[in-house]
Amino acid sequence: MHKRVKERAPAVEECLHQLNENKLQDCLKDLHPADIAEALPRVPLAQRVRVMRAAGPEKAALILYELDRDMIPPLLEALGPKRLAEVLNDMSDDDAADILGELPENQKDQLLNLMEDAEANDVRELLKYGKNTAGGIMTTEYVSLKEDITVARAIDHLRQVGSEVETIYYVYSINENAELTGVISLRELIMAPPDARLEQVVTRRVVSANVWDDQEKVARMVAKYDIIAIPVVNDHNQLLGIVTVDDVLDVLEEEATEDILKLANLDVGGQDLVETGPWQRAFRRLPWLVGLLFGGLIAGNVIKGFSGTLEQVTALAFFITAMAGGPGNAATQSLALVVRGLATGEVNQRRLLKTIFKEAQVGAIVGIVSGAVLALVAVLWQGNTSLGLVVGLALAINITISTMLGSFFPVIIQRLGADPAVASGPFISTLMDVTSMFVYFSLATWLLL
Amino acid sequence: MHKRVKERAPAVEECLHQLNENKLQDCLKDLHPADIAEALPRVPLAQRVRVMRAAGPEKAALILYELDRDMIPPLLEALGPKRLAEVLNDMSDDDAADILGELPENQKDQLLNLMEDAEANDVRELLKYGKNTAGGIMTTEYVSLKEDITVARAIDHLRQVGSEVETIYYVYSINENAELTGVISLRELIMAPPDARLEQVVTRRVVSANVWDDQEKVARMVAKYDIIAIPVVNDHNQLLGIVTVDDVLDVLEEEATEDILKLANLDVGGQDLVETGPWQRAFRRLPWLVGLLFGGLIAGNVIKGFSGTLEQVTALAFFITAMAGGPGNAATQSLALVVRGLATGEVNQRRLLKTIFKEAQVGAIVGIVSGAVLALVAVLWQGNTSLGLVVGLALAINITISTMLGSFFPVIIQRLGADPAVASGPFISTLMDVTSMFVYFSLATWLLL
Numbered sequence: 001m002h003k004r005v006k007e008r009a010p011a012v013e014e015c016l017h018q019l020n021e022n023k024l025q026d027c028l029k030d031l032h033p034a035d036i037a038e039a040l041p042r043v044p045l046a047q048r049v050r051v052m053r054a055a056g057p058e059k060a061a062l063i064l065y066e067l068d069r070d071m072i073p074p075l076l077e078a079l080g081p082k083r084l085a086e087v088l089n090d091m092s093d094d095d096a097a098d099i100l101g102e103l104p105e106n107q108k109d110q111l112l113n114l115m116e117d118a119e120a121n122d123v124r125e126l127l128k129y130g131k132n133t134a135g136g137i138m139t140t141e142y143v144s145l146k147e148d149i150t151v152a153r154a155i156d157h158l159r160q161v162g163s164e165v166e167t168i169y170y171v172y173s174i175n176e177n178a179e180l181t182g183v184i185s186l187r188e189l190i191m192a193p194p195d196a197r198l199e200q201v202v203t204r205r206v207v208s209a210n211v212w213d214d215q216e217k218v219a220r221m222v223a224k225y226d227i228i229a230i231p232v233v234n235d236h237n238q239l240l241g242i243v244t245v246d247d248v249l250d251v252l253e254e255e256a257t258e259d260i261l262k263l264a265n266l267d268v269g270g271q272d273l274v275e276t277g278p279w280q281r282a283f284r285r286l287p288w289l290v291g292l293l294f295g296g297l298i299a300g301n302v303i304k305g306f307s308g309t310l311e312q313v314t315a316l317a318f319f320i321t322a323m324a325g326g327p328g329n330a331a332t333q334s335l336a337l338v339v340r341g342l343a344t345g346e347v348n349q350r351r352l353l354k355t356i357f358k359e360a361q362v363g364a365i366v367g368i369v370s371g372a373v374l375a376l377v378a379v380l381w382q383g384n385t386s387l388g389l390v391v392g393l394a395l396a397i398n399i400t401i402s403t404m405l406g407s408f409f410p411v412i413i414q415r416l417g418a419d420p421a422v423a424s425g426p427f428i429s430t431l432m433d434v435t436s437m438f439v440y441f442s443l444a445t446w447l448l449l
Numbered sequence: 450m451h452k453r454v455k456e457r458a459p460a461v462e463e464c465l466h467q468l469n470e471n472k473l474q475d476c477l478k479d480l481h482p483a484d485i486a487e488a489l490p491r492v493p494l495a496q497r498v499r500v501m502r503a504a505g506p507e508k509a510a511l512i513l514y515e516l517d518r519d520m521i522p523p524l525l526e527a528l529g530p531k532r533l534a535e536v537l538n539d540m541s542d543d544d545a546a547d548i549l550g551e552l553p554e555n556q557k558d559q560l561l562n563l564m565e566d567a568e569a570n571d572v573r574e575l576l577k578y579g580k581n582t583a584g585g586i587m588t589t590e591y592v593s594l595k596e597d598i599t600v601a602r603a604i605d606h607l608r609q610v611g612s613e614v615e616t617i618y619y620v621y622s623i624n625e626n627a628e629l630t631g632v633i634s635l636r637e638l639i640m641a642p643p644d645a646r647l648e649q650v651v652t653r654r655v656v657s658a659n660v661w662d663d664q665e666k667v668a669r670m671v672a673k674y675d676i677i678a679i680p681v682v683n684d685h686n687q688l689l690g691i692v693t694v695d696d697v698l699d700v701l702e703e704e705a706t707e708d709i710l711k712l713a714n715l716d717v718g719g720q721d722l723v724e725t726g727p728w729q730r731a732f733r734r735l736p737w738l739v740g741l742l743f744g745g746l747i748a749g750n751v752i753k754g755f756s757g758t759l760e761q762v763t764a765l766a767f768f769i770t771a772m773a774g775g776p777g778n779a780a781t782q783s784l785a786l787v788v789r790g791l792a793t794g795e796v797n798q799r800r801l802l803k804t805i806f807k808e809a810q811v812g813a814i815v816g817i818v819s820g821a822v823l824a825l826v827a828v829l830w831q832g833n834t835s836l837g838l839v840v841g842l843a844l845a846i847n848i849t850i851s852t853m854l855g856s857f858f859p860v861i862i863q864r865l866g867a868d869p870a871v872a873s874g875p876f877i878s879t880l881m882d883v884t885s886m887f888v889y890f891s892l893a894t895w896l897l898l
Binding site for chain 2 (some may be wrong): 030032034038155158159162163167168169186187190191205207222223224225226228245246248249250252253256257259260261263264265266277278279281282285286288289290292293295296297299300301303304307310311314315317318319320321322323324325326328329330332333335336337339340344358361362365366369370373374377381395399429433437
């Protein structure tokens, strides 16, 4: 079975390149939409169109959703808006909103006008919410029932609507004001007495998200409570939709990618890792690189201020690279720990002070040991004890400071309402470049001259 | 509803501190195990024991699984092995294996001997597989049925076993050799004609994982195919267990955390972000820091080799920090992109050359622009055109090299079977420190003297 999955790859390629329409239709039936979407970028555009037509609207909808977003505009162009609107009709409303939300206004409106009214209205509703909110990732295709119906009737209802909703694994109970009153899983439902009423069997304590909640918060709730879907309500506790676990997986992946890239001073969306052009990529990186360069130059200006000292003790220059790099690396370590801890919730309000206090201790230990190592090397290498003292002491001080900065700066940034992953790195890096050189050359001037 | 979740926090605290046993039992009933586990570290050990006893074995099992792993040994000590074995009996076998797998051999064996035989044997079976394999995260509590039974009987069976299995949302069909032959979701099952036989309704193309597959690979399959559980088979396609989406969420979170920390030169497990002591933390970071320090020192030795040049043009020292930092930052950017791309599968075999080629272009653009900026600043700051040429040219060359290194080095590391996230950073960092200084001072010696 495992092997079968592996062996499927060539079959996918072969099928997608099939030019005979009947054969193409036939072989597509046997393929998973996710596999087709993965291989589709590797066939020419004209053939992509042929594949989408041959797949039929329902499967084409699943394929389309799995595609990289930047492949959609050309496909839209080639398929024609009418055909694409048909595909969007067959897509679940949250997925359709996801795709439409990334298209230019005029194309979006054109498609919405071509779509079936009911479907288009659902999608328009979802598009009102921000892309990164619970509302932006929820689907309105869920099952909700009044509490007075019986378990048997509820199951009958599921049988009827099963193919139209995103999940039938949870049934939500609502009152006459559409307020969420309870939840029951399909598992509990089929195990419950058929003639019991829903009100007797639903769970009253429902974990739910607010429609304006950030998508990451919603994702973490689903992960924490090990549920397959979470209901989304407005401020009046009225049920508006659900977020399912497959979307949660995407959100968590996306957020992790974003954090990794931001920590590497690179603020790009996860989607376009590979597909954007080199100029676009370069100009996304340059602001950070050039900004950091100026940090290095300010540090250079500090060195210039001490050029008298440097001219007398040229050996000081040999340690500049280690002295600039060490504190930066130490800050990165504690920064990554705290930023990730804040994201996953492992570093929370209650643990905050404890974490920072511990990082201060860690910084002192790491600083003293590194300083001692560098001092020893300096003495052995340059045969100069005072120089060893200077570099060792400077490194110890700088690493201690930078570790502490790395741990509490992201927390402050978060408190100020900004994103700790993106703002902390460059700031600390620049600050530490300057501080390190200042401490180093000040100590040198004081102890060596 | 949303508010209700928020307001629950103080209720949790209040309940957990309850000393009256009856009241404690009562209020625990209303709390979610995940909320209890989150708050439990904040009550004294003796009270934790009281909470676990009052919760009853079934709920205690859910709480225990959600706890940070380092809280378990003291709890084991305090609860006594017999009580803990009872709790483990009530836990799903994969979760129990997960917890037991992290205990010392003797404690593990003691608990396994105290557990019920059937349960203990399941857990022993799972412990055979590596912690990070499909076998290590799968549960053996799933539903499999022969193909000749009817849909109605299958649903009846689900009603009976529903409370014992991890998920009833998929039913797997097997043949007389226990080989996996098909799958049907509960959703399809309740919509199928009750008198149809399973063989008529199951899907034959089953996505499955091999028991020895890496957990990350399994997680990515579940994410890709948007399924709630994936069957796990051995090399003979015999069904051994399933991996459910809640475990997949944990795996993806864990892997993302690991990658983030490794990219920050910090190789620690995700679990112990907060709970380990400062000495332990410090000694995990020191090897990397000290290693990188030596990289900086080798670069310093290169500078020493050019001390004649430096003594004649002291201004060269003012650019060392920028010259050492820039290429490092550029390498980190492309490194993070490629390491994350490799992890999520966005950078795959077919896109590899394309990615590296594009990164080389990006590196050249980024290098030339950064170099031009630095050259301009150098001319304006130092009023020396030749010096401007040297620093600009050196930075352009170094950033181009480092961007390329950052993109293809992790790929090579992965090809060699090692972890690209952990090995790439320090190597590139050290190599670029040395290369940068060599290029910079060589150009200076050539063009300025």
